[in-house]
Amino acid sequence: MDSVDAVFLPDRGRGPASNPLLDQLPSYQSLLYRRKPSNAAGSTKRRNSSLRERFGSLTNRWTAGRADNKQKTGILQRPVREQPKSMGDKRMDRDLRLEQDRRRHGWSQWQRSMRRSLRRLRDDGMDWLRSLELWRGDIHMIEGMFGTGILSYFSFLRFLVLLNFVMFLLMFGFVIFPIIVAPRASGNITYHASNISECSVYPAKSRQGLVVFHEYITDLLSGTGFLEQTYLFYGYYRVGGIHFPMHSYNLPLAYLLVTVAYLLLSLVWIVKRSAAGFKQNLIQDEDRFQSFCNKIFAGWDFCITNENATRLKRSSLLYELRTDLEEERIKQKIADRTRKDKCRIFALRLVLNVFVTAVLASCFYCIYRATMFSQLAQQKKEPVNFIVDLILEYLPSIVITMANFMTPLVFSLIIQFEDYSPAFEIRFTLMRCVFMRLASIGVLLFSLWAQITSCDGKECSSCGYNHKLYPCWETHVGQEMYKLMIFDFLIIGAVTVFVEFPRKIIFNHCDCGLAKWWGQQEFAIPQNVLEIVYGQTICWIGTFYCPLLPAISTLKYFIVFYIKKVSLVNNCRPSTRPFRASSSNFFFLVVLLIGLALACIPVMVSMAQIQSSKACGPFISFTTSWAVVPKTVETLPGGLKTFLYALASEPFAVSLFVVTCLAMFYVIALAGAHKKVINQLREQLAMEGRDKRFLIQKLCQAQKRELRVLNSY
Amino acid sequence: MGGSASQLPKEQLAEYQELTFLSKQEILLAHKRFNELTKDERNPPTRVPMDKILALPELKSNPFRKRICHVFSTSEVKDGSLTFEDFLDLLSAFSDSATLEIKSHYAFRIFDFDDDGTLDGGDLEKLVNCLTGDTDDTRLTQEEMRQLITNILEESDIDKDGTVNLSEFQHVISRSPDFVSSFKIVL
Numbered sequence: 006m007d008s009v010d011a012v013f014l015p016d017r018g019r020g021p022a023s024n025p026l027l028d029q030l031p032s033y034q035s036l037l038y039r040r041k042p043s044n045a046a047g048s049t050k051r052r053n054s055s056l057r058e059r060f061g062s063l064t065n066r067w068t069a070g071r072a073d074n075k076q077k078t079g080i081l082q083r084p085v086r087e088q089p090k091s092m093g094d095k096r097m098d099r100d101l102r103l104e105q106d107r108r109r110h111g112w113s114q115w116q117r118s119m120r121r122s123l124r125r126l127r128d129d130g131m132d133w134l135r136s137l138e139l140w141r142g143d144i145h146m147i148e149g150m151f152g153t154g155i156l157s158y159f160s161f162l163r164f165l166v167l168l169n170f171v172m173f174l175l176m177f178g179f180v181i182f183p184i185i186v187a188p189r190a191s192g193n194i195t196y197h198a199s200n201i202s203e204c205s206v207y208p209a210k211s212r213q214g215l216v217v218f219h220e221y222i223t224d225l226l227s228g229t230g231f232l233e234q235t236y237l238f239y240g241y242y243r244v245g246g247i248h249f250p251m252h253s254y255n256l257p258l259a260y261l262l263v264t265v266a267y268l269l270l271s272l273v274w275i276v277k278r279s280a281a282g283f284k285q286n287l288i289q290d291e292d293r294f295q296s297f298c299n300k301i302f303a304g305w306d307f308c309i310t311n312e313n314a315t316r317l318k319r320s321s322l323l324y325e326l327r328t329d330l331e332e333e334r335i336k337q338k339i340a341d342r343t344r345k346d347k348c349r350i351f352a353l354r355l356v357l358n359v360f361v362t363a364v365l366a367s368c369f370y371c372i373y374r375a376t377m378f379s380q381l382a383q384q385k386k387e388p389v390n391f392i393v394d395l396i397l398e399y400l401p402s403i404v405i406t407m408a409n410f411m412t413p414l415v416f417s418l419i420i421q422f423e424d425y426s427p428a429f430e431i432r433f434t435l436m437r438c439v440f441m442r443l444a445s446i447g448v449l450l451f452s453l454w455a456q457i458t459s460c461d462g463k464e465c466s467s468c469g470y471n472h473k474l475y476p477c478w479e480t481h482v483g484q485e486m487y488k489l490m491i492f493d494f495l496i497i498g499a500v501t502v503f504v505e506f507p508r509k510i511i512f513n514h515c516d517c518g519l520a521k522w523w524g525q526q527e528f529a530i531p532q533n534v535l536e537i538v539y540g541q542t543i544c545w546i547g548t549f550y551c552p553l554l555p556a557i558s559t560l561k562y563f564i565v566f567y568i569k570k571v572s573l574v575n576n577c578r579p580s581t582r583p584f585r586a587s588s589s590n591f592f593f594l595v596v597l598l599i600g601l602a603l604a605c606i607p608v609m610v611s612m613a614q615i616q617s618s619k620a621c622g623p624f625i626s627f628t629t630s631w632a633v634v635p636k637t638v639e640t641l642p643g644g645l646k647t648f649l650y651a652l653a654s655e656p657f658a659v660s661l662f663v664v665t666c667l668a669m670f671y672v673i674a675l676a677g678a679h680k681k682v683i684n685q686l687r688e689q690l691a692m693e694g695r696d697k698r699f700l701i702q703k704l705c706q707a708q709k710r711e712l713r714v715l716n717s718y
Numbered sequence: 719m720g721g722s723a724s725q726l727p728k729e730q731l732a733e734y735q736e737l738t739f740l741s742k743q744e745i746l747l748a749h750k751r752f753n754e755l756t757k758d759e760r761n762p763p764t765r766v767p768m769d770k771i772l773a774l775p776e777l778k779s780n781p782f783r784k785r786i787c788h789v790f791s792t793s794e795v796k797d798g799s800l801t802f803e804d805f806l807d808l809l810s811a812f813s814d815s816a817t818l819e820i821k822s823h824y825a826f827r828i829f830d831f832d833d834d835g836t837l838d839g840g841d842l843e844k845l846v847n848c849l850t851g852d853t854d855d856t857r858l859t860q861e862e863m864r865q866l867i868t869n870i871l872e873e874s875d876i877d878k879d880g881t882v883n884l885s886e887f888q889h890v891i892s893r894s895p896d897f898v899s900s901f902k903i904v905l
Contacts, residue, residue: 086737086810089823091792092803095737125736131815132741145904153899297869298890301842302825303897304849307780307812308904315779316851323850323858330862333869687876694877 030697084124139163143570149310151528152318155573158530159566161593165541166562168274172267172548173555179263180552181236183247183254193248197625204468207240207476207620219391226491227398228484228551237487239550240480240621257623257633264549264608271545271601279594300325317578332426339426354423364415365441368408369448375404376452384474401485402492405445409539413438413532435531439596442539443603446489446546450607453482458615469616469628477621479550482611486547486554493540494561501572509576528577533569534593537562538600545604549612738810739820747905748809752802768798771805776903781848782828789827812903821901822891826884836881842867 085099106114135141140163148156187194224230234241247254304322309315342350379400396403416437420430457478460471475481505526512525544558613631617624624630638649651657726734726749734745755770756762768787777783787798790808800808810816811824829837831844843863850856858866874882874890882890891897 086739087817087820089811089820091790092737092807093792096733099737128735128741132743135741136743153896296873296894297866298873299894299896301846301849301866301870302829302887302891303894303900305781306900307782308776308900308902310775310779312779315781319781319849319851319856323856326846326850326858326866327862330865333865690876691878694879698879 139166140566143566147570147573148306148308150314151573152306152309152314154530155528157590157593158528158533159570161534161590162537162562162566162569164278165537166559166566168271169541169544169555169559169562171270172544173553173559175263175267175270176548176552176555179259180242180256183256183259184242184244187247187249191250192254195245195248196243197245197623202619204472204619205625206472223391223395223398226395226488228487233480233484237551237553238480238483239552240477240618242552242623243621243625244623245626255633255637257627258637260623261612261630261633264612267548267555268545268601268605268608272598275594275597275601279591279598297329300329313578328427335426350424357419357423361416361419361437364412365444368412368441369445371408372401372404372445372448373452376401376449377456380453380456399488399492401449402489405449405489406492406496408445409438409442412441435592438531438535439538439599442535443542443600446539446542447603447607449485449489450482450546453485454611454615457481468619470618472618472620475618477618478615479618479622483547483550483554486543487551487557489543490540490547490554490557490561493536493543494565497536497565498568501568505572505576525578526572526576528573531592534596537565538593538596541597542600542604545601546607549608734806738806739813739815740806740810744809744813744905745806748806749802751905752805765793765799765801766805768800771798771800776905785828785831789824809903809905812901814902814904818892818898819888821898822888823884825891825897825901826887836883837887838881839867839871842870842882 085095085102088095088098090098106117140159144156144159144163147159183192184194186192220230224232228237232238236242242256242260244256246256300322306318309318379397382397382400413434416434420434423430425433457470457475458465460466460473465471470478508526540558540561544554547554611630613629616628617630619625624633627633627636638646641649726746731742731745734740735742738745740748751774752766753762755766755774768784768791771777771787772783777786780786784798786808787800788796790804790811791798791800792804793799811820826837829841829845831841837845846863846866847857850858871880871882874886876886876889
């Protein structure tokens with residue numbers, strides 16, 4: 006080989022460790038990818054020759070290069086297409102393998118051909134599945150124009166459409182479908198017997214007599230009137246059980262179990278979807294999302310096809326790199342802070358956090374007052390005016406939306422004074438906004454329940470809830486959730502039409518200072534994500550009271566996709582602030598999980614604590630909604646019953662908890678041990694590298710001395 | 719082959735499906751687009767010159783387009799021209815279903831501007847300039863570049879020899895969560 010002679014050549018001075026001998030090392034040879042010229046020329050000529058001829062010339066080639074042979078046996082087991090070679094080389098590899106297989110007999114040959122056909126089948130299946138994906142063309146276009154950060158928002162939206170559709174199918178299949186099908190399948194529906202007590206009085210809410218048209222609109226938008234006694238709300242399902250010829254179907258149990266099932270399904274699906282992101286984030290010890298290698302090596306979105314987007318992506322990368330380098334310097338500065346500085350900053354942060362808490366508390370109080378006011382106004386039933394009525398119905402939603410609009414501005418103003426690093430600033434502001442959004446629903450529900458469970462300011466003794474004002478309180482809660490969802494949808498549409506389009510028109514045609522200052526619309530991913538997570542949380546809470554809410558939610562997100570896409574393509578430019586795909590996905594799913602957790606609490610509390618209404622719904626004959634489960638367990642056969650009781654007993658819970666803690670400690674200890682081993686191996690590798698260079702230098706010196714000795718003769 | 723025929727024979731299609739990560743529709747679409755590059759010529763060559771490839775909309779705005787053509791080209795004169803099979807190799811490496819190993823291998827070759835098998839300081843500097851733009855006001859200052867390269871080498875150079883070789887690169891990429899989604903070209 007020619008590199009042997011290179012030792013005697015003077016050092017080319019390529020760098021600190023430049024040495025021709027390094028190129029001959031086995032580790033370098035196996036990574037060598039430089040193609041020998043004869044390969045490329047041979048592949049095109051070889052196309053039409055027979056297999057035997059090909060194999061004959063191949064054997065000559067392979068026996069010549071022993072290093073190549075060693076390489077071959079190591080990687081022979083992988084499929085041909087996973088090798089990083091040109092098509093001609095891959096074809097030769099495959100033909101070689103086919104020849105080898107032909108010489109092999111029986112079992113291993115059959116095994117290989119089976120594996121090959123299975124792989125082909127699986128590929129075809131995956132192709133077919135991928136072709137069924139919703140909105141593939143639209144998302145591909147968005148990716149080309151805006152990059153992977155915004156793409157992740159739209160694929161998140163697609164995921165939510167699917168999730169809501171599956172929730173609707175669950176609810177429909179197990180609760181609504183049996184009721185509809187029962188008459189046809191000769192099933193006998195038993196309704197709850199209405200015991201004559203004051204709790205079970207449920208006056209009909211549908212309007213009688215001459216109805217003005219706008220009252221229908223009010224009913225449609227707030228779920229009252231003609232919508233109240235339909236499949237839409239909890240109150241309509243007064244079914245006790247459905248008796249088919251073969252068996253009977255316990256509808257209340259099904260209703261409860263479907264609620265638990267859809268919450269669990271959402272949890273499992275979200276966790277599965279975020280598994281990859283979590284693994285990456287939890288295993289790393291530092292903040293890997295912000296690492297320089299990730300930004301440089303994986304920084305460019307190769308899918309961008311738009312010239313404008315390329316320019317903006319470059320400037321955003323430049324900005325990001327500068328910010329990160331700046332942050333390194335700031336970290337150094339923070340470490341250099343004196344004690345006096347630290348005290349001052351700590352006191353400042355404390356004051357500002359108290360201020361933030363005060364802002365949050367005042368918002369929550371406003372929501373509480375608005376809910377109370379709206380409830381009282383609805384009880385009065387004096388129709389003042391169509392518009393005023395509607396505003397009173399929607400007052401809690403309006404207040405929540407206004408609070409959610411103003412608080413992010415306040416937070417982003419305050420955080421500037423708190424002197425955090427830029428990355429932490431963004432995350433902390435986002436966390437505050439998330440908390441504000443999701444907690445406002447909780448406050449609304451809490452104020453509703455305060456109203457429902459208080460009769461003239463004291464405990465409700467007769468029915469457990471205020472039966473005079475709310476004969477069917479679950480339907481009422483369902484109506485509030487329905488209103489929240491409709492209003493959210495209307496706001497998304499209205500903001501797009503009345504704010505974003507005019508902004509674009511002003512920016513394009515008007516040259517005044519206002520236009521320049523306001524600037525062109527940027528697609529703010531965090532705010533948009535919070536919007537749809539808020540909607541999804543409403544759906545999760547509301548489905549128990551309004552079983553058709555997932556269907557409305559599916560439709561809503563379907564339409565929102567198109568609204569956002571049109572707005573993005575026409576009004577927005579790519580953001581100057583970078584938002585990476587991986588950290589976006591992780592962020593979306595974390596926020597969604599927080600929403601799910603916050604949604605579970607009201608549902609669980611209302612199922613277990615608050616008395617179900619006696620005038621409507623499937624749980625008339627039970628004290629609380631959850632009570633149907635113990636009653637059903639009672640009717641099960643003895644062995645199963647004792648098993649279920651054992652599962653729910655304290656000894657089992659305590660021992661499960663102890664075992665889980667032990668497993669967790671073991672895994673943590675294992676991770677710590679692995680980390681230590683990794684550090685030791687790193688040090689060893691660095692040492693080996695130094696040893697190698699030292700030895701090669703010594704070898705070169707010895708060769709040079711020998712040469713000089715030889716030349717002196 | 720592939721430039722003159724207007725339709726791909728079935729066995730050829732099956733062979734390409736086996737040797738690449740592309741699906742049938744993707745191979746047919748690639749065939750169509752490749753033929754469109756030379757549709758104005760009466761005698762279309764099998765090897766398409768680099769400037770025609772660079773006119774593809776998917777590559778036109780990519781700062782690494784010349785490097786991509788050089789890496790996937792099997793031409794002996796190293797002019798970056800691609801045959802249809804080179805083009806399929808390119809799409810296969812950038813497709814959704816390509817393995818991380820393939821992608822990181824080709825990414826390493828694309829980033830290795832001087833083709834010496836390692837990413838040293840010069841390669842990294844050219845890489846950063848490609849990412850941020852090569853004009854004076856979009857470049858990082860000398861000081862910032864030095865700090866950045868030091869940080870990168872600190873994170874990725876395990877044997878501390880001042881360069882990033884292929885295994886170190888693949889190790890860093892395996893822990894990079896953004897790589898798979900960003901290293902993608904779909905026609």
